[in-house]
Amino acid sequence: xxxxxxxxxxxxxxxxxxxxxxxxxxxxxxxxxxxxxxxxxxxxxxxxxxxxxxxxxxxxxxxxxxxxxxxxxxxxxxxxxxxxxxxxxxxxxxxxxxxxxxxxxxxxxxxxxxxxxxxxxxxxxxxxxxxxxxxxxxxxxxxxxxxxxxxxxxxxxxxxxxxxxxxxxxxxxxxxxxxxxxxxxxxxxxxxxxxxxxxxxxxxxxxxxxxxxxxxxxxxxxxxxxxxxxxxx
Amino acid sequence: xxxxxxxxxxxxxxxxxxxxxxxxxxxxxxxxxxxxxxxxxxxxxxxxxxxxxxxxxxxxxxxxxxxxxxxxxxxxxxxxxxxxxxxxxxxxxxxxxxxxxxxxxxxxxxxxxxxxxxxxxxxxxxxxxxxxxxxxxxxxxxxxxxxxxxxxxxxxxxxxxxxxxxxxxxxxxxxxxxxxxxxxxxxxxxxxxxxxxxxxxxxxxxxxxxxxxxxxxxxxxxxxxxxxxxxxx
Amino acid sequence: xxxxxxxxxxxxxxxxxxxxxxxxxxxxxxxxxxxxxxxxxxxxxxxxxxxxxxxxxxxxxxxxxxxxxxxxxxxxxxxxxxxxxxxxxxxxxxxxxxxxxxxxxxxxxxxxxxxxxxxxxxxxxxxxxxxxxxxxxxxxxxxxxxxxxxxxxxxxxxxxxxxxxxxxxxxxxxxxxxxxxxxxxxxxxxxxxxxxxxxxxxxxxxxxxxxxxxxxxxxxxxxxxxxxxxxxx
Numbered sequence: 001x002x003x004x005x006x007x008x009x010x011x012x013x014x015x016x017x018x019x020x021x022x023x024x025x026x027x028x029x030x031x032x033x034x035x036x037x038x039x040x041x042x043x044x045x046x047x048x049x050x051x052x053x054x055x056x057x058x059x060x061x062x063x064x065x066x067x068x069x070x071x072x073x074x075x076x077x078x079x080x081x082x083x084x085x086x087x088x089x090x091x092x093x094x095x096x097x098x099x100x101x102x103x104x105x106x107x108x109x110x111x112x113x114x115x116x117x118x119x120x121x122x123x124x125x126x127x128x129x130x131x132x133x134x135x136x137x138x139x140x141x142x143x144x145x146x147x148x149x150x151x152x153x154x155x156x157x158x159x160x161x162x163x164x165x166x167x168x169x170x171x172x173x174x175x176x177x178x179x180x181x182x183x184x185x186x187x188x189x190x191x192x193x194x195x196x197x198x199x200x201x202x203x204x205x206x207x208x209x210x211x212x213x214x215x216x217x218x219x220x221x222x223x224x225x226x227x228x229x230x231x232x233x
Numbered sequence: 234x235x236x237x238x239x240x241x242x243x244x245x246x247x248x249x250x251x252x253x254x255x256x257x258x259x260x261x262x263x264x265x266x267x268x269x270x271x272x273x274x275x276x277x278x279x280x281x282x283x284x285x286x287x288x289x290x291x292x293x294x295x296x297x298x299x300x301x302x303x304x305x306x307x308x309x310x311x312x313x314x315x316x317x318x319x320x321x322x323x324x325x326x327x328x329x330x331x332x333x334x335x336x337x338x339x340x341x342x343x344x345x346x347x348x349x350x351x352x353x354x355x356x357x358x359x360x361x362x363x364x365x366x367x368x369x370x371x372x373x374x375x376x377x378x379x380x381x382x383x384x385x386x387x388x389x390x391x392x393x394x395x396x397x398x399x400x401x402x403x404x405x406x407x408x409x410x411x412x413x414x415x416x417x418x419x420x421x422x423x424x425x426x427x428x429x430x431x432x433x434x435x436x437x438x439x440x441x442x443x444x445x446x447x448x449x450x451x452x453x454x455x456x457x458x459x460x461x462x463x464x465x466x
Numbered sequence: 467x468x469x470x471x472x473x474x475x476x477x478x479x480x481x482x483x484x485x486x487x488x489x490x491x492x493x494x495x496x497x498x499x500x501x502x503x504x505x506x507x508x509x510x511x512x513x514x515x516x517x518x519x520x521x522x523x524x525x526x527x528x529x530x531x532x533x534x535x536x537x538x539x540x541x542x543x544x545x546x547x548x549x550x551x552x553x554x555x556x557x558x559x560x561x562x563x564x565x566x567x568x569x570x571x572x573x574x575x576x577x578x579x580x581x582x583x584x585x586x587x588x589x590x591x592x593x594x595x596x597x598x599x600x601x602x603x604x605x606x607x608x609x610x611x612x613x614x615x616x617x618x619x620x621x622x623x624x625x626x627x628x629x630x631x632x633x634x635x636x637x638x639x640x641x642x643x644x645x646x647x648x649x650x651x652x653x654x655x656x657x658x659x660x661x662x663x664x665x666x667x668x669x670x671x672x673x674x675x676x677x678x679x680x681x682x683x684x685x686x687x688x689x690x691x692x693x694x695x696x697x698x699x
Contacts, residue, residue, distance in 0.1 A: 056673055
């Protein structure tokens with residue numbers, strides 16, 4: 001979590017990054033927290049509580065850093081994504097899975113309900129689907145994850161999720177970065193507003209966007225049927 | 234936008250309208266704002282800002298007029314619906330597409346993120362689906378639009394979307410208009426409330442509805458196995 | 467409603483219940499309110515209003531009792547679920563349907579819009595799908611109900627919904643009951659919060675869960691590769 005937070009903080013400051021892919025080496029995308037480490041910290045009750053509070057505070061911050069990152073983040077899931085690993089997928093803006101990917105929130109099986117993963121999960125999929133994952137802990141296939149909206153697409157013809165995510169990332173990287181940054185931030189902000197407030201906010205955002213250089217360039221290029229040249233950010 | 238606002242305002246006052254279909258002539262359902270007109274207004278910075286503020290305020294009002302209209306509105310999409318055109322579809326209560334319909338929020342490609350369309354879009358489809366449309370600007374087929382919930386149905390056997398929408402509108406037009414009006418208003422109001430508040434509000438609505446003439450007539454006709462005669466509104 | 471409320475109140479106090487199935491005898495799961503009884507009460511206007519207020523207040527309380535029940539509730543739908551009967555399905559945590567199940571919110575056909583059912587329905591399925599059910603009153607097949615997220619699964623090979631629900635309930639009943647209780651409560655509470663507040667709340671929940679006995683036992687059993695022994699609740 002520390003390493004991932006550090007690199008996300010760097011990316012947030014780095015103007016040249018265009019899109020981010022969250023991927024893993026090996027057959028596990030992410031299996032969530034380290035249960036052995038957690039158990040070892042339990043011995044001392046007071047220290048245990050402070051340790052757990054710290055772990056889950058850092059985890060919640062990490063997940064929200066994905067949401068607040070000014071660049072789009074694509075999860076590339078080629079293997080198993082469970083508990084906080086499934087939460088990572090749900091917290092990304094987009095997700096590509098290969099047919100071998102599997103998803104679960106299995107905490108209920110070990111007496112630790114996936115209460116923090118469900119914050120992200122329940123903002124991706126409908127209630128009955130989220131509840132089934134949380135109450136059974138069952139694995140979901142890549143196909144089922146796509147069906148319920150947890151991932152965008154399942155790759156075909158032997159393409160890995162990373163290859164699929166790279167193709168998607170390259171296409172998004174060709175868009176004007178400032179526009180993507182403005183849009184991503186506005187998306188999550190307006191999602192928490194009531195309709196009238198959301199329109200009032202989004203109207204302010206699009207007017208500023210319209211007055212900025214990239215909209216002038218992009219619309220000019222579109223009308224003039226030429227390639228646009230985007231500013232750096 | 235002005236013409237559409239005017240007719241919606243008329244419909245809102247008109248007691249005899251039973252359902253509204255939003256359709257288009259030709260291969261484009263609606264392609265959103267006029268980029269050439271917008272670009273022409275950009276020359277004068279101060280006037281440009283006021284112009285854009287006015288355009289997007291009128292657009293947001295128009296979209297919310299569809300939501301607040303006391304009659305159900307069905308989008309009939311036989312062609313391309315992009316940007317604010319896709320927002321129109323998302324803002325309607327129901328939507329029918331023919332197989333040739335296509336949907337996109339492509340503003341990102343011209344440096345102008347579809348921030349106002351996404352207010353409506355993200356209240357129709359799940360987050361990962363909305364984000365993919367917004368970040369890639371890619372076209373969605375009618376089938377995919379139905380799969381993610383942006384439209385209700387895709388017509389078959391050569392039926393146009395307008396024909397499908399007319400069939401649906403006729404069936405809704407046979408319902409008691411006051412009941413439809415009460416229900417539509419309550420739907421969008423309760424959608425923005427927490428569960429307990431929503432039940433408290435909806436319970437008040439249904440009690441008033443129960444005491445009104447059409448419920449008395451409709452329930453009486455149902456029990457008496459006869460055709461009901463609805464009041465005008 | 468009175469009988470169901472009484473048994474739910476008992477279950478809420480009863481520590482040994484592990485999961486609840488809501489099922490019906492005969493071809494109707496639940497057809498909602500008794501229209502003949504309601505009509506009979508209409509004669510006296512003042513008494514009628516008080517009666518309707520009381521009926522819908524008790525109904526709203528009943529539906530929220532399903533949500534607040536500390537045990538998971540599974541709807542097993544083998545027949546017709548209409549109006550408040552469809553609301554029951556939507557209010558359960560999970561739902562299993564057999565292929566013969568059908569779902570509708572047909573109040574609009576009798577002049578009484580399903581305004582209270584839509585509170586639960588619109589928190590299960592997307593807006594266009596909810597609006598179509600509410601405005602047309604049309605029946606939805608079990609397959610379509612699964613497609614839009616109103617039920618989790620449709621049984622196959624002649625299995626009844628009750629059999630399917632029992633199989634699911636048995637698997638959930640083997641999970642630690644306190645963990646399930648904590649998780650279910652947290653699910654519905656966080657669902658009504660904004661992201662940052664939801665993470666703050668869910669982090670507190672999971673820390674308490676982590677410090678409780680069942681997490682210690684469950685994680686210990688997982689690491690030690692032995693069967694866990696759950697506490698009673």
